[in-house]
Amino acid sequence: MGTYLAFDLGASSGRGILGTLKDGKLSLKEIHRFPNGPLEKEGSFYWDYPALVNELKTGLKKALAETSAIDGIAIDTWGVDYAFFRGNPPELVRLPYNYRDPRTVAAAEKLWKIIPQGELYKLTGIQCMTLNTIYQLYAHSLEHPEDFENSCFLDIPDALALGLGGDFSAEYSHVSTTNLLDHATGSWCWEIIDKLGLPRTIFPPVVPSCSCGGTLSEALQKELNAPALPIYKAGSHDTASAVLAVPAPQEGSWAYISAGTWALLGAELAKPELTAEAEKNGFTNEGGVGGTTRFLTNIMGSWLFQETRRVWNESGKDLSFADLENMALDAEFCSFFINPNDPGFATPGDMPKRIADFCERTGQGRPDCDSEIIRAIYDSLALYFKCKLETLAEVRKDSYACLNIVGGGTKDRLLMQLTADALNIPVVAGPVEATAIGNVLGQAIAAGEIAGAAEARQVVRDSFDVVRYNPDPTVHAGYMRHFERFKKVL
Numbered sequence: 038m039g040t041y042l043a044f045d046l047g048a049s050s051g052r053g054i055l056g057t058l059k060d061g062k063l064s065l066k067e068i069h070r071f072p073n074g075p076l077e078k079e080g081s082f083y084w085d086y087p088a089l090v091n092e093l094k095t096g097l098k099k100a101l102a103e104t105s106a107i108d109g110i111a112i113d114t115w116g117v118d119y120a121f122f123r124g125n126p127p128e129l130v131r132l133p134y135n136y137r138d139p140r141t142v143a144a145a146e147k148l149w150k151i152i153p154q155g156e157l158y159k160l161t162g163i164q165c166m167t168l169n170t171i172y173q174l175y176a177h178s179l180e181h182p183e184d185f186e187n188s189c190f191l192d193i194p195d196a197l198a199l200g201l202g203g204d205f206s207a208e209y210s211h212v213s214t215t216n217l218l219d220h221a222t223g224s225w226c227w228e229i230i231d232k233l234g235l236p237r238t239i240f241p242p243v244v245p246s247c248s249c250g251g252t253l254s255e256a257l258q259k260e261l262n263a264p265a266l267p268i269y270k271a272g273s274h275d276t277a278s279a280v281l282a283v284p285a286p287q288e289g290s291w292a293y294i295s296a297g298t299w300a301l302l303g304a305e306l307a308k309p310e311l312t313a314e315a316e317k318n319g320f321t322n323e324g325g326v327g328g329t330t331r332f333l334t335n336i337m338g339s340w341l342f343q344e345t346r347r348v349w350n351e352s353g354k355d356l357s358f359a360d361l362e363n364m365a366l367d368a369e370f371c372s373f374f375i376n377p378n379d380p381g382f383a384t385p386g387d388m389p390k391r392i393a394d395f396c397e398r399t400g401q402g403r404p405d406c407d408s409e410i411i412r413a414i415y416d417s418l419a420l421y422f423k424c425k426l427e428t429l430a431e432v433r434k435d436s437y438a439c440l441n442i443v444g445g446g447t448k449d450r451l452l453m454q455l456t457a458d459a460l461n462i463p464v465v466a467g468p469v470e471a472t473a474i475g476n477v478l479g480q481a482i483a484a485g486e487i488a489g490a491a492e493a494r495q496v497v498r499d500s501f502d503v504v505r506y507n508p509d510p511t512v513h514a515g516y517m518r519h520f521e522r523f524k525k526v527l
Contacts, residue, residue, distance in 0.1 A: 039108045039486045042100045043476035044093055045275065046114040046197070047445075048298045049074055049343055051089070053096030054470065055103060056477030058486060063477065063500045065470055068103055069096035075135045075385055082135035082385070084193070086120060090200035097201070097253075098261055109480045110201065110253070111271040112194045113278045113472060115298070116214030116323075117170045120196040121239070123188040127205075130184050133193060134177070136168040137384050144176035151232055155316065160226050162309040162322030163216040166335065168383075170215035175233055190239040194273040195250070201268060202254030205241045208270040210277035210331075212243050213324035220309045220322060220330075246272050246326045247482040271479025272326045276301045276333070278475030281326045281490060282468060283441050284498045292429060292437040294422065295471065296446025298340045302425050303333025304433060318428045326479055327490050332433075334425050337377045339446050341414045344388040349407065361411050362451045368412035371519040373401050374526040375417045399526050415452060419459035420516060420523045426460060439463050443471035453504070458512035467503035474501070 040057045053069035071092040075082040093112070100107060121130035134140070145167040154165050163169060170192075178185060191199060192211040199205070212218050212225075217240075219226035224243045231237070244250065253266040272278035279295040285305075295301040309322035309330045323331040346356055356364075373396045375382070381391050389410050396413065397403045404410050422440075430436055439462055447453060447466040457464040468474055478493040487493050 039481055039484060040104060040106050041477045041480040042097065042107055042110045043271075043473045043480070044096060044110070044112040044197075045278075045473045045476060046073060046089070046112065047275065048115050048340070051092060052473065053093075053100060054473040054477070055100055055107075056473065058477075058481055058496070061496060061499055063474065063496050065473060065477075066103070068099045071095075075137060076132070078132070081140065082138040083132040084118065084135055086129055086133055086196065089197060093197060093201060094257065097257070097263070101261055101263055107266055109267045109269045109484060111269040111273075111476050111480045112197050113271060113273050113275045113476050114194045114197070116211060116274050116276070117168055117173065118193045119170055119173070120191055120193065121184050121188040122191065122196070122199065127189070127199060130188050131181070133196065134173060136173070139384060140176045140180070141167045141172040144179060145172045148172060148175050148233065152229060157216065157229070158316040159311060160229060161216050161218055162220050162311050163214070164316070164319050164321035164334065171217055171229070174235060178233070178235060185236055185239055188239055189241060191241065192273065195270070198250060198268050198270075202251055202257060203268045204251040206244045206250055206270075207241045208246060208248075208250070208273035209243055209328075210246050210324040210326065211273040213322075214274055218243070218324070220311075223328075244270060245328070246270065246277060246324070247479045249483060267484075269480045269483045271476045271483065274323065275472045276323070276331060277325050278473075278479060279443050279471040280305060280331055281475035281478055281493055282471040282497050283443055283494065284465070284468070284501070284503060285441060285494055286439075290435045290437060291439070291441060292426060293441045293443065294446075296338055296442050296444045298338060298343065300336040300338030300418070300422070300446065301331075301333045302336060302422060302429065303331055304429060304435075306330040306332045310432065312432070314432050318432060320429070320432060326475070326482070329490070334429075335378075336418075336421060336425065337382055338418070339449075341377060341382060341388065341418070342411075344385065345392070345410065345414070348387055348389055358449065362449065364408040365412045365415045365451060368406075368408040370412075370515055371416050372409055373404055373413040374420070374523045375413050376527050377414075377417055377421050401526070415455055417523070418452060419455040420520065422456050423459045423516075423520075424524070424527070437462070439465055442466045443468060445469060447504070453506045454509075455512070457506040457508045459516045461508045461513045463508070464506040465503050466506060468497065468501040
């Protein structure tokens with residue numbers, strides 16, 4: 038029996054979860070939850086790194102109060118963001134930029150003159166998104182070249198682990214999101230790094246998922262009266278951990294969505310798909326546990342609901358996510374559509390106004406009420422998932438009879454049902470805590486308690502219930518009547 042502490046940080050909140058493996062089954066207990074989000078300072082967006090490290094320490098303290106029998110710690114987070122450290126003991130050079138900071142847009146245009154987008158895709162297999170680390174680092178080097186002097190780069194989960202005593206190494210799945218990983222070698226793409234004039238010396242060694250990355254620092258051992266706990270690198274990118282926890286069928290092809298602030302739709306492959314068709318359709322090749330490839334596309338998911346709700350509640354309303362579902366049901370079916378991935382929705386701001394402006398700009402008229410705004414998000418996401426799943430099938434020359442959806446987004450029962458209706462195939466939703474589950478199972482693999490991904494997914498199937506949503510033929514027919522209009526809006 039092993040007990041592992043998983044820290045799972047998303048773009049809006051973080052949790053500390055204890056996972057215990059016993060007799061082939063996994064049980065979870067949340068012991069700490071804390072808010073997270075962009076920190077605006079002097080016109081830029083950052084992450085509050087010191088506050089996040091303190092929350093990890095608080096979570097560890099609570100976990101040790103719960104049980105002294107902890108066998109490991111691991112941290113997973115969103116992708117692409119990073120921090121610089123300098124000195125011994127290492128000190129943070131600057132607060133880590135938030136990926137929604139707009140500084141990368143102008144830098145991207147300059148970067149593409151040095152390395153064209155097509156060349157970047159051939160080398161790294163990563164879709165072009167200006168929030169990717171490569172654009173962030175290049176913008177950073179133009180604005181603050183002094184930060185690169187005698188410093189070390191760490192992805193966010195490795196940077197947070199450093200705050201607990203972790204080492205200076207970079208976990209494979211998270212490095213793959215940087216647009217700087219050479220899939221041919223599994224290490225940094227020095228060709229790109231050299232062309233951009235970034236110093237090689239800042240980049241730490243790349244290590245596999247499910248490996249050990251240090252131990253709890255002596256200072257924290259003393260402060261918390263804790264043993265020298267191993268700090269594991271599970272699937273440090275949250276989607277890598279979430280995909281490990283997909284209760285996928287043991288035979289045949291399967292597709293998934295890891296649904297949270299972002300909705301990541303794709304399939305697990307043995308090797309990257311680097312075709313021109315994959316690039317043209319916005320698919321990316323990110324690292325997975327066991328050296329696999331997460332062939333997926335990024336879709337703005339719950340972020341659209343989160344930001345809309347935030348704006349409304351700051352204006353004096355008091356709306357829960359359940360309230361948003363009920364509002365959507367009060368609105369007329371498919372009255373308005375948006376492109377969920379329109380760049381105008383990517384940054385914090387007045388999301389309801391942006392949605393209304395988009396509808397008006399695309400010749401649909403302007404939504405009259407809040408319920409029409411929310412319904413536009415629901416219908417557009419369901420149909421966008423349909424578009425992307427069909428594209429995945431075309432690119433892979435495959436077919437999918439079912440879609441597995443995992444993560445916090447599965448709590449939105451209306452979105453799950455509408456997705457099944459739009460796709461006209463069953464949606465299997467759950468487990469909700471897929472990322473934390475994958476984090477725990479990744480630690481168990483690192484510790485030798487579980488043999489690999491196949492055994493981990495069997496544990497998931499044996500431990501957690503899922504909800505099956507079957508398509509409603511009438512709603513599907515309605516979606517098909519509006520599908521061409523939706524594609525024109527895209």
